[in-house]
Amino acid sequence: MQSNYNKHKTTPGQEYKIGTRIMAKYTITYKCGHTAEVQLYGKESERKRKIKWYYTINCPECEAREAAKVADEKGYPELTGTPKQVAWANQIRNKAVALYEELCATAPEQNKSLLLSLKDRWVANEVTASYWIDNREELTYKSELIKLVQKSTNFKKS
């Protein structure tokens, strides 16, 4: 990352103070090559670390486009909501479904096909961006995730 950091031209941040906070504006470069102007706070070492971190992530637009592409390839239904909500929800859904698939993969053999069929119903049922956004915390935990899938699909343990 160090070499990458040095290779890129980052405009030297013009420091200024608001109250006791030192801030500086930088033009940063994302992993995808796009740039953005950002305001960074804190000590110079902290700001440099943040600048380096931007090199490791894609810009929000590329991230949204990539998520939409993945969702499309997987055949997930289009989500309803504002473009901003949909862009965000696509990313949450992709991660959540991938986590659920991980869970299916480690499940006992006799449960696998049932779990996978629930996945399809779940994804088909939850087509609002707000569902994924509202549940984004729970969707990162396997134990909560399975509860949400069961709730969404009306699954009752017999």
Ligand SMILES: [Zn+2]
């Ligand atoms: Zn980009």
